[in-house]
Amino acid sequence: MAYTGGIIAYDNRFSVLIAMIWTIMTFSAAIPALYFAGILLCFVAYWTDKTLFVKFYKIPPKHGSDLAHKARNIIEWSLVMHLFMGLYMLSNEDIFTNLEEDNDAVEFLKGYAAFVGSGVSALTGVSTDRFGQVHTVLYSVGVSIFLILFIIEKVSGTFSRIIGKICCCCLYKDAEPDIFSNDLYCDISSDA
Amino acid sequence: MSIVVSLSISFINAVLRKALQLMTNLEGHHTVSEQLESAFSKMWILQYINTAVILLIINNRLTEDGIIGGLLTTAGLNGVLFDGNYGDFTTAWYDAVGVTIFTTAFINGITPITNISAIVISWLKRCCDRGCSSDNKKTRKTI
Numbered sequence: 443m444a445y446t447g448g449i450i451a452y453d454n455r456f457s458v459l460i461a462m463i464w465t466i467m468t469f470s471a472a473i474p475a476l477y478f479a480g481i482l483l484c485f486v487a488y489w490t491d492k493t494l495f496v497k498f499y500k501i502p503p504k505h506g507s508d509l510a511h512k513a514r515n516i517i518e519w520s521l522v523m524h525l526f527m528g529l530y531m532l533s534n535e536d537i538f539t540n541l542e543e544d545n546d547a548v549e550f551l552k553g554y555a556a557f558v559g560s561g562v563s564a565l566t567g568v569s570t571d572r573f574g575q576v577h578t579v580l581y582s583v584g585v586s587i588f589l590i591l592f593i594i595e596k597v598s599g600t601f602s603r604i605i606g607k608i609c610c611c612c613l614y615k616d617a618e619p620d621i622f623s624n625d626l627y628c629d630i631s632s633d634a
Numbered sequence: 635m636s637i638v639v640s641l642s643i644s645f646i647n648a649v650l651r652k653a654l655q656l657m658t659n660l661e662g663h664h665t666v667s668e669q670l671e672s673a674f675s676k677m678w679i680l681q682y683i684n685t686a687v688i689l690l691i692i693n694n695r696l697t698e699d700g701i702i703g704g705l706l707t708t709a710g711l712n713g714v715l716f717d718g719n720y721g722d723f724t725t726a727w728y729d730a731v732g733v734t735i736f737t738t739a740f741i742n743g744i745t746p747i748t749n750i751s752a753i754v755i756s757w758l759k760r761c762c763d764r765g766c767s768s769d770n771k772k773t774r775k776t777i
Contacts, residue, residue, distance in 0.1 A: 447752055453658070453670045454651055457677030461647070462742050464678070465686040465735065472723060473732050479739035483746075490746045498753050505667050512671055516678065531723045567700025568722075 447498040452505065455491060456513045459483070467520040471528025521592070525585045530562045532581060533572040555582035636730070640737035644745065647681045654680065685738055693718035693731045 462483050470476040532538055552574045556563075559573030559582060573582065595601045658673035696703040696716040706712045720727040764772040 447756060451655070453655060453673035453677060456670075457651060457674040457681060458647075458742065458746075460674070460678035461681035461685060462739060464682045466739055468686050469732070469735055473728070473736060475736055476739055479736060479743045482740065482743035486744060487746045490749050494749055494752065498756065503666050505670070508667055509670055509674075513674070516675075534723050536722070536724060563700070565701050567697035567703050 446500050447494070448500065449502050450491070450495060450499045452502075452509055455487065456509060459487060460513055460516050463517050464520045464523065467524040468527050469531070471524060472531035522589070525588060526562055529559055529573070529578065529581060529585060530566065530568070533559065533568075533575065533578045535572055535575065538575070538577060551579045551583060554586075555579040558582040558585055636734040636737050639734050640741050643685055643738050644741050647684055647742075650680050650684065651677050685742075686735065689731050689734060691715050691718075693720055693727065695719070695721045697721075 463480065466476045466480045470480075555573045555578055556570040559570060559578070562568065563570045563573070572578065591601070654677050655673055658669055658676070661669070661672060663669040663672060694716055695718050696706075698704055698707050698712065702716060703712065706715055720731070763774055764770070
């Protein structure tokens with residue numbers, strides 16, 4: 443045991459993963475090649491950490507899944523950044539040229555798309571006209587649907603419960619608190 | 635050039651992580667989990683700013699009509715921040731900044747492989763300890 447390594451640095455690992463996923467999600471709407479970098483990061487990080495965990499590191503303290511849940515919660519918000527940054531990037535008229543000038547169905551939703559893009563417009567000062575293109579209008583509708591579902595999930599947890607019921611064997615395995623946690627104050631409190 | 639920038643970003647990220655890790659030790663958390671949580675909550679924000687936000691601040695240019703541009707003008711920073719060469723996400727932006735972002739992401743993707751060197755180093759240390767003998771029971775350590 444003389445040459446056993448140190449304790450795995452979860453903070454280091456999680457921070458790199460979260461920062462890179464946030465970076466990838468920020469720009470990936472217009473640079474899809476970033477998804478390959480993300481896949482590479484997840485694959486390499488998983489296998490190197492697994493190898494080191496099994497063959498090198500000391501047995502770490504019991505953390506439970508709190509850290510992983512916290513990291514997942516942070517990563518979830520990158521979706522909102524992804525959608526709005528995507529709206530800003532994809533609405534550039536010089537690259538994504540609008541060929542359908544008179545589309546009645548899209549005309550109906552133009553004002554609505556401008557409303558969705560008003561946040562981006564207010565922050566950056568770009569014209570709201572760019573959000574009236576066909577592809578941007580459709581994108582805005584998708585953004586709105588997602589945001590409504592996202593808010594419902596965050597407020598009520600409906601979709602997590604549904605997925606939890608469907609996939610009861612692989613989710614919420616550690617819903618019950620550990621008898622012996624690494625939190626002394628939690629262990630000795632009257633609530634425990 | 636983009637490779638140099640990407641390598642610099644990755645290096646600065648590594649330094650920031652180490653510095654924050656050391657500083658979090660001084661915060662005096664009751665549990666290891668709290669300490670780790672506190673550390674990575676700060677680490678990822680700094681790394682994200684360093685990897686993505688700074689590239690936008692330096693290279694993109696915003697008009698004064700927006701909230702960000704207005705605030706910068708009020709603060710007298712409009713010539714410093716968001717005063718880059720690209721007024722929008724143009725082809726030139728993807729050529730310069732997009733490539734840098736991709737290279738950084740790619741470098742960060744393969745960087746975890748370097749952690750495997752820890753196993754190799756410990757294996758070499760063990761080998762030196764037993765005098766490069768094939769007998770695994772030999773050691774200079776006091777047992």
